[in-house]
Amino acid sequence: MSGRGTGRRFNNRKKHGDDIHGDLDFVFHELQQRQPALGIDPRLILIVEIDAQTVGPADETDWSRAGLRVVEAREASRVIAFSDDPQMAEFLRRLDAYSEGPRSGNKTASYETFFDNITSVRPYGRADRPGQALAARLAQTDDQTDDVLTVDVEVWHPGDQEKADGWLKALNTALARVGAEVHDSFSSQAAGVSLMRVTASTQIISALLNVDLIAKVDVLPAGTVDHLSPSDVKAEQLAGLPESPSDAPIVGLIDSGVQAEHPLLRGCVVEATTVSDAFSDGVDRHGHGTNVASVLLRGSIEEQLASGDWDVPPCRLISVRVLNAENQVSYTKLPQSEITQAVAYLASQGVKVINISLGDEDSLIGRGSGAPTLAAVLDSLARKFGIVFIVPTGNVIPAEYSGPFDAEFRSDYPQRMVDSPVVSLMDPAPSALSLTVGGAVPPLRAAALGQSPIGKPGWPSPFSRIGPGINGAIKPEVSAPAGTLGQALDDSQPKRVDAFMVAVADGRLDSQALVSYDVGTSLAAPHVARACAVVEDAYPDASANLIRALVLQSATSKESPFSAVANMSDGKREAQTLRFCGYGQVSEQRSVLSGERDTVLFAEEEIPLDSVHLYTIPIPDAFFASGAEERGIAVALCYDPPVRARRMDYLGSRMQFELLRGVSPASTIDLLLAEEKQARRARKAAGLSLPTISSLPSSQRIPLKPSRSARSAGANQLGRFVWRSALKSFNENSDEFVLAVQNVNRWDMPTRKQSYAIAVRLWVGDRLPPVYMDLRTKVRTMRAQAAARAQIRS
Structure with a gap:
């Protein structure tokens, strides 16, 4: 999902600067009409700056009483959408009345209780549309530079699908007219989301920021680097493993595909396919999907490897590939579009439970309490098809939040995470209807002398992102083993230590290993998908709501990572623990028995x-x-x-x-x-x-x-x-x-x-x-x- 072609230039650009803006802005004025109650009219949006010390992020009740609809909450502002011109005019009239101070004979100004926390009001405009990564990129670009970027463009959704499609079509036409390329578009009335993926010059992208139809523009997130550690497991140790029963429930996996003939997966994969025209087949060219599939089918395999006594997988698998060899969605495709097609296919095969161990590092809920777009799309699909989605919180590099590493980091990293603004949930982890899974430190094996694990068994993994979710919802709801890192006694830098990691099937095409060690919340999510499969097997007619409820009630809490923190009340300790671990770790057995x-x-x-x-x-x-x-x-x-x-x-x-x-x-x-x-x-x-x-x-x-x-x-x-x-x-x-x-x-x-x-x-x-x-x-x-x-x- 990384940006492409940063050194390319358009040779046949048709327009520049204001001409481009005029061409695009004309699209909107051709389409001006009043919007339905659940939609948004881009002309009727204001940014209301507030006193962040006195107004909380989830106080929509006060705003709605004043006749205002909040469409986005930021740390020190609210994005307000009005249903019509008279409503906006009435708000501005009241604001003027407040600014004039108390009327004669009154001790307070009109509407003082509500407006006292508002510091300024302005139209939603150019400065509000770029994401952080795009804003940084454009700040480094001068008027003479005309590089090419691939960006995701969010378009305001009017609440009517026919009108939303019309807006996207008109924008597509206008962008083509100025030499840009629209690779993909997506719109969902149920989620209230409209998106485009566009490759264009920086001048055209800059002009897009002036167009009223546009809600947000940002460059594609950078790719990730994987560092699996090969094991010495031999093929004979994986020979003759029990296969999935032919009547076991089918779980969906949306990922980079799978190596269906890997010994840990053989006899368990019903189908490995793709519904994307970006790929020719469903074979895993990266390895991530095979890693995740092995946990989903085999669970924690360390003890099974040691004993040779293997459990029967609780489910079968259909894998739908949406990620390329770099473990990214193709740069010509929107993940919302690819995942929607994949979910529709899995639902047509009778799948109720789907594991999606992927996320967008550049879309974090901490940058606004509204729902990220992929999370909203998953929620609309969960409701439409009756699906249980299992998603991870996403990973964060400890160096991004830790400060200087020292010996105390092993035990106080949770507090450092709480104090950091960069560890919030990654899209689609905030998905309200999904079960979101945080990473936990697993039972630890013996390590070489001088290596100490970061955290205790049951504590959150030091790379697992934390909640809360949308409007303060408890997210993640549950946690599962994801591995941890180690620290050497003579060097405080975090290190990958095999004994503290998770054993998974190695699906890399260039690897000679059958089993490798890795860490990450991607490996925590399939543990919960397994529990959902166990419930579905016991209750085949159970709804998605019931599957989630039965899995959730099985959760048990572990020792709080804040148990040793002095001067922390029980209530504060509970609240902070919920941000990391949710309600606790689930049990397959307690889910059904x-x-x-x-x-x-x-x-x-x-x-x-x-x-x-x-x-x-x-x-x-x-x-x-x-x-x-x-x-x-x-x-x-x-x-x-x-x-x-x-x-x-x-x-x-x-x-x-x-x-x-x-x-x-x-x-x-x-x-x-x-x-x-x-x-x-x-x-x-x-x-x-x-x-x-x-x-x-x-x-x-x-x-x-x-x-x-x-x-x-x-x-x-x-x-x-x-x-x-x-x-x-x-x-x-x-x-x-x-x-x-x-x-x-x-x-x-x-x-x-x-x-x-x-x-x-x-x-x-x-x-x-x-x-x-x-x-x-x-x-x-x-x-x-x-x-x-x-x-x-x-």
């Missing part, structure tokens, strides 16, 4: 917008048994709302849940309604003081961790709580939990119903009575009682 002391209940439903669903969950008798043994509950909620890339409120609706005890279902509804801000204001005005869910004691409102406010920003949520002593009965409702699931509309169609899945795990320690048969009996009784009530009511 209930044990005597560890039982899972689950359900799938559709909920109307602005509605509440209630579930009663029987409490096992073991929870009331005396003793100091632990007992706990975990609740996972996954749903797939519509998304819009150019909305600060990215998800069309927001779901959340509460777990209550000793509260009747009817009272639960009242308490949820009482939580609403409008209701609180009404009570205050009436002088009333009614209870809310937040005011309940912890014995009735189970204080799940993380908190509702922390987890509800995402589409994949998990809340857990552990009791270390027996529960006490205190009223007639205290022998059951009430799980309240609420769906609050943001901008979705009011008549739409939202699909979701919940999974609840109840478990007890070894010295307490089993819970499985107890729960099974109680659930059957509850179902029978519910059926009897339905018959009486009918």
Whole structure:
């Protein structure tokens, strides 16, 4: 995905400077019309500079109350889109009224509460369109230089697909007229994204920055360099490995292709293909796809290599190649277009789970809290096809955040990452509907004397990028082994040490090794894809929401990398750990199996917008048994709302849940309604003081961790709580939990119903009575009682 042809020149340029701008700008004026509510009119966009110290990045509610739609949030500004000229005029009139100060007889200026944090307002223009890499490149270019660059151009999406296609076609015509070459274009109404990949002179690209239709322009990201370390594994050690069962679920892999006859992959690959006209076949010419496929099919192979006892792969594989021999999308293709075609093909083959271990290093969520374009495209595809996407957080080079390396780096690198602005998630890791996977330090093998691993087993890998996700969502949701680096005692520089890395199939064409060692979050993601395949195998009819929920509820947290940090509160420690590890590491076995002391209940439903669903969950008798043994509950909620890339409120609706005890279902509804801000204001005005869910004691409102406010920003949520002593009965409702699931509309169609899945795990320690048969009996009784009530009511 790196830039190409930087030394080439156009010999037949037709126009320069303002002439080019005029030609392109005319395209927009030919197309001026009012836009639908979910689209954007490029003429009606303002940059509002704010006081970053007082206005947070996820406060769209305040902006929407003022009639403003935020399409992008930056550290010290908001990009505002208006629906029509009168709305923009009214905003500017209010701003003028504020700037005039208090009117006579008033102590404050008009609209002071809202406008007090605004420092300036200006039109969205040329300075806002270039990405960081392009801005740096153009700053080094003088008027006499006319090099050629390949760039990605984001075009504002009008909310109507026919109109979006018209804009792209008109821009294509105008660019061709001035000698530029449009390689590829892509548009998705569901994601709210329109893109072009263009090769043009720097003068033409500079002129594009003046065109109202254009949202962003940036050069292609640079390629990456891989450094696999070959092992001495012999072919006989990999002979006769068990193949995938013929009826195992098929997992999709979108990557650089695979070497299907590699001994670790042989008998497991259904198809290795490509749907791109940039490639002739699906054979891996780089090696990355084969690396990832070996983890997906074989898992962690270090112990299996040592013992010779190999597990049966839990899935089969269809590989769709989208990356070239340099592990990049062809420079003539948009990754959004290539991946969309690949996903459509895999969906047509019945694939529900797709691993995509790739990312764009030049598209980081830290540069604005809006959704990157590839993430938005994945979310729209997940919803359209019912797909579970597994994506990694992406990698960061420790030197980019560490400062001077020293002996303390081995233990304090997490804090250095928190303090750095360069470690945020890489597109498509912020994808809300995907399960995003961070890298974790694996169990470590013995290394040569003088080599120490960076981090402890279970800690985040020192190269794994960190969250949060869009609007503060918990990202990554889970972590998995990705390897770590080492440090020599006499040299603090990080080094690649085989004993601290991950063993993978070597798919490089020029390598003599069958197995090599590597590190990276690309190798963490397929561990989670395996768990999803195990769930699909156990429940073939499960929806994507249910697969994600069952995998998510299996997550267990490890020791926090901040456990030894002094003067850090428990809440701060939890919040920072979530940024690295999410909810923890998943378990294939816990995803699908209930044990005597560890039982899972689950359900799938559709909920109307602005509605509440209630579930009663029987409490096992073991929870009331005396003793100091632990007992706990975990609740996972996954749903797939519509998304819009150019909305600060990215998800069309927001779901959340509460777990209550000793509260009747009817009272639960009242308490949820009482939580609403409008209701609180009404009570205050009436002088009333009614209870809310937040005011309940912890014995009735189970204080799940993380908190509702922390987890509800995402589409994949998990809340857990552990009791270390027996529960006490205190009223007639205290022998059951009430799980309240609420769906609050943001901008979705009011008549739409939202699909979701919940999974609840109840478990007890070894010295307490089993819970499985107890729960099974109680659930059957509850179902029978519910059926009897339905018959009486009918």
